[in-house]
Amino acid sequence: xxxxxxISIMGYxxxxxxxxxxxxxxxxxxxxxxxxxxxxELPTLFKVNKDVHGQxxxxxxxxVQENSGIISCSMQLTDQSPELxxxxxxxxxxxxxxxxxxxxxxLMLLCIGGCVCIIVMTILLFKFKGKLEDELEFGKTLRxxxxxxLDPDTAHPQLSISDLKTVTYRKAPQEVTFSEKRxxxxxxxxxxxxxxxxxxxxxxxxxxxxxxxxxxxDDVDRKKDMALSPINGYWVLGQEKETLYFVNxxxxxxxxxxxxxxxxxxxxxxxxxxxxxxxxxxxxxxxTLTHQFEGLLRPFIEHSPSDEENVTPIFICSVL
Numbered sequence: 308x309x310x311x312x313x314i315s316i317m318g319y320x321x322x323x324x325x326x327x328x329x330x331x332x333x334x335x336x337x338x339x340x341x342x343x344x345x346x347x348e349l350p351t352l353f354k355v356n357k358d359v360h361g362q363x364x365x366x367x368x369x370x371v372q373e374n375s376g377i378i379s380c381s382m383q384l385t386d387q388s389p390e391l392x393x394x395x396x397x398x399x400x401x402x403x404x405x406x407x408x409x410x411x412x413x414l415m416l417l418c419i420g421g422c423v424c425i426i427v428m429t430i431l432l433f434k435f436k437g438k439l440e441d442e443l444e445f446g447k448t449l450r451x452x453x454x455x456x457l458d459p460d461t462a463h464p465q466l467s468i469s470d471l472k473t474v475t476y477r478k479a480p481q482e483v484t485f486s487e488k489r490x491x492x493x494x495x496x497x498x499x500x501x502x503x504x505x506x507x508x509x510x511x512x513x514x515x516x517x518x519x520x521x522x523x524x525d526d527v528d529r530k531k532d533m534a535l536s537p538i539n540g541y542w543v544l545g546q547e548k549e550t551l552y553f554v555n556x557x558x559x560x561x562x563x564x565x566x567x568x569x570x571x572x573x574x575x576x577x578x579x580x581x582x583x584x585x586x587x588x589x590x591x592x593x594x595t596l597t598h599q600f601e602g603l604l605r606p607f608i609e610h611s612p613s614d615e616e617n618v619t620p621i622f623i624c625s626v627l
Contacts, residue, residue: 309333309365312380312393323370324397328380333363335572335590337382341369344376363590371397384574385595387581451507451574455497455606455623460486461529462495466610471498473622474610490529494609497623500525502603506575509587509624510608512546513569518621519545519554519609520571522582524602535609537598543607544571544584544594553584553594562594570624575604 309332317325328341341349353367371378375397383390456471464480474495483489490496501522510520519535521543527533535541536554544553551567552559564586571593572585583595612618 308384308389308391309337309363309382311391312365312382314378314380314393314395316395317368320370323372324375326369326371326378326380326395328367328369328393329365330382330391331358331362331364333365333382333384335384335585335592336363337365337384338386339365339367340381341367342379342381344378349378361590374398385581385583385592387579387595387597388574388576388583389579451505452626453499453501453506453508455499455508457495457608457623458488458498459495460484461488461490463490463493465493466495468495472625473620474608475620476610476612476615476618478615488529491532492609493611494519494607496523496525496608497606500603500605501575501577502600503577505577507572507626508606509570509572509626510621511570511624512621513619514617515610515612515619515621516546516548516617517611517613519543519607519611520621521573521584521607522575522604523607525605526602537596541607542582542596542598543609545609548613551593553596560594564593568593573606577604 309330312328312330315327315329317327319325330337336355339351339353341351343349349369351367351369353365356364356366358364365382367380369378377394377396379392379394381390381392457468457474459468459471462468462474464483465477467475467477467481469475476493512518512520521541523542524540527540533539534554535543535545541554544551546552546567549567551562551564553562568586568588570587572587574583574585577600580599581595581597584593585591586593608621610621
């Protein structure tokens with residue numbers, strides 16, 4: 308999540324009042340919307356800037372007439388995710404010039420200058436303490452990042468688990484101890500499970516051509532090679548050869564992307580019933596699925612290469 312949008316009045320332009328809405332610190336490019344007093348969505352043009360940390364700074368403008376009423380500017384990662392919104396009231400004499408205007412401008416500039424100084428001092432302080440990431444706007448997203456480690460006792464014998472994060476495919480099965488938790492599919496799940504709240508983690512799939520990544524219910528039948536579909540307790544994004552797809556209840560939804568991702572961001576909002584997949588290579592949303600989740604969900608990885616000559620490990624990324 309980025310910062311709460313800030314609406315500014317830029318002045319009269321083309322017979323109307325120009326409004327500017329700005330927000331910064333987005334990990335992924337958000338959806339930007341202007342709405343009128345009745346909630347009617349207004350045409351939106353926006354500019355996107357990327358800072359040195361790869362975060363998105365959003366800027367959008369809108370020209371309205373006097374007496375337009377309440378105008379809102381909102382930004383959100385997906386249509387189902389929480390939105391950050393600001394409102395402004397445009398009255399009939401909203402922009403009338405008076406002798407107080409110069410004083411107001413000076414006071415506003417002093418307030419802005421004071422806020423900037425406070426922000427800079429806060430940043431320097433937390434840099435010194437080594438806690439900058441927890442307090443910056445980017446920290447709003449970082450606080451959703453969870454530590455995910457893989458459970459070797461759940462891994463198929465042809466999957467070697469190292470450092471509890473890396474999944475390496477082996478041509479020959481390894482000798483493993485018997486475990487009721489172990490899958491007959493070439494997959495593995497995390498030791499961590501979620502049954503409420505919001506959670507974010509990243510998986511590096513590299514250039515592999517056959518994989519599935521997402522979440523599954525903890526109580527799935529691990530001793531059967533069942534279809535990876537929601538009806539069986541799996542919510543995954545997958546790839547076979549060059550085709551990227553999401554497995555729906557009855558069929559596959561094929562996704563058309565300019566380039567397939569090498570690293571995925573997975574954002575689970577359990578209470579809202581959404582699971583979003585992001586391409587962290589270019590910080591774009593790939594797909595968001597909705598479902599009323601029940602029970603414990605675990606991060607899931609399947610590594611089942613069809614071309615055994617060009618296989619690389621899949622691993623959980625260290626985001627922090």
